[in-house]
Amino acid sequence: LVNTSFDRISEVDDQVQAFLTLDEEHARSQAKQLDDAPDASARLFGIPNGIKDNIVTKNLRTTSASQFLKDFDNPLYNAAVIEKLQADKSVTAGKLNMDEFAMGSTTENSSFQVTRNPWNTDYVSGGSSGGSAAAVAAGEIVFSLGSDTGGSVRQPASFCGVVGMKPTYGRVSRFGLIAFASSLDQIGPVTRSVEDNARVLEVIAGQDKMDSTSAAAEVPAYTDALDGNMEGMKIAVPKEYLGEGVAQEVKDAVMNALKVYESLGAEWEEVSLPHSEYAVAAYQMISSGEAFASMGRFDGVRFGKRSDKADNMDDMFTYSRAEGFGDEVKRRIMLGTFALSSGNYEVYYKKAQKVRTLVKQDFDNILRDYDVVIGPTAPAPAFKAGESTDDPMALYMNDMLTVPVNLAGLPGLSLPCGFSGQGLPIGLQIIGKPFAESTVYRTAHAYE
Numbered sequence: 001l002v003n004t005s006f007d008r009i010s011e012v013d014d015q016v017q018a019f020l021t022l023d024e025e026h027a028r029s030q031a032k033q034l035d036d037a038p039d040a041s042a043r044l045f046g047i048p049n050g051i052k053d054n055i056v057t058k059n060l061r062t063t064s065a066s067q068f069l070k071d072f073d074n075p076l077y078n079a080a081v082i083e084k085l086q087a088d089k090s091v092t093a094g095k096l097n098m099d100e101f102a103m104g105s106t107t108e109n110s111s112f113q114v115t116r117n118p119w120n121t122d123y124v125s126g127g128s129s130g131g132s133a134a135a136v137a138a139g140e141i142v143f144s145l146g147s148d149t150g151g152s153v154r155q156p157a158s159f160c161g162v163v164g165m166k167p168t169y170g171r172v173s174r175f176g177l178i179a180f181a182s183s184l185d186q187i188g189p190v191t192r193s194v195e196d197n198a199r200v201l202e203v204i205a206g207q208d209k210m211d212s213t214s215a216a217a218e219v220p221a222y223t224d225a226l227d228g229n230m231e232g233m234k235i236a237v238p239k240e241y242l243g244e245g246v247a248q249e250v251k252d253a254v255m256n257a258l259k260v261y262e263s264l265g266a267e268w269e270e271v272s273l274p275h276s277e278y279a280v281a282a283y284q285m286i287s288s289g290e291a292f293a294s295m296g297r298f299d300g301v302r303f304g305k306r307s308d309k310a311d312n313m314d315d316m317f318t319y320s321r322a323e324g325f326g327d328e329v330k331r332r333i334m335l336g337t338f339a340l341s342s343g344n345y346e347v348y349y350k351k352a353q354k355v356r357t358l359v360k361q362d363f364d365n366i367l368r369d370y371d372v373v374i375g376p377t378a379p380a381p382a383f384k385a386g387e388s389t390d391d392p393m394a395l396y397m398n399d400m401l402t403v404p405v406n407l408a409g410l411p412g413l414s415l416p417c418g419f420s421g422q423g424l425p426i427g428l429q430i431i432g433k434p435f436a437e438s439t440v441y442r443t444a445h446a447y448e
């Protein structure tokens, strides 16, 4: 499998541009060692994976797609999820492209390359975990890990026609994930099938003493939930998720999926999430405020880049940051600084936190009466590369169906539910109660 993976990578990655770093020699020798010592108890024995480049891998270059970290060749430790994958004997083929520090929706904010959509390379892969979705869709690896702060696993999964899960906040340890916005970030798997996805989450989930926000909740065998049973299942469909701003072909694909659920014995009803229209604004304030704090450590002293233009300490901070960060990262830092400055804090940041509570209450109210919430993952299929880069506001709005889930801390999964007229995949989003990933997987699997 590992050899096949590298064959495929050399065949297609010139066009797809999913990988930033390959670990070929090491991966092949690991695979050889595994061949010599079969282990039926290892849940991912010999399965090749790819890892988003904001997840720290010991001795393997980790850049977060930033010039700031372009020479971070020898991290000293593994993220908790990497330790878990290794314990279950999965083999890492390499590190995957993304928007710089996970800020973006297309991978066009990567400081290295733009990952292309394997279904049509004129189109973007989505983002920020675009490399993670494209590499799986192109058959370069069996599964990948991405991170999702406002949709970055689900939206690229939707654009590339694969399955992407953002687990409940706290389900997976964030130790070794380079932070974007710590109250929203979660690591999640990208796979071709729901079953594979459930299996990978089983391996990476669980409490970790290195991440105090990881939850003590027990990790169920998610794969046991895949029984196809939808009898009596209650599905809520928010009218805001099929309203203005959502493409007709996306609405049609979701309606068709709902018919499939009806035929399987589930019931669905229209509901309302009245505060979802404010979610993107609240998300931008909160995530940028946290990003401003997360980015503070990149100062030219401790990690990565240090400008050689400077001859005093203040200039060292200034030039290192000016040279090391791309435009979008600077935009978020400025927005976060603005939102948290005295005078603005009450007006913007605190208000955004109140909206966050309201968004969460909307979901709590609905999930008391329904098992899952279903809608589209993104308002439209993938767009052409280069088409959206001048208009950050339009891109932020593209996240309107995914960010509410992060604000509320809930599990959300995207799975393919059809194609647009141009042959690009459309994603169905399934949102569950906190720590009810099993129900989300059961629902996804029944459709698949």
Ligand code: GLN
Residues within 6 Å of the ligand: 102, 103, 104, 105, 127, 128, 147, 148, 149, 150, 151, 152, 153, 180, 287, 399
């Ligand atoms: N597209 C969103 C943003 O730019 C989400 C990013 C993410 O989930 N990491 O903030």
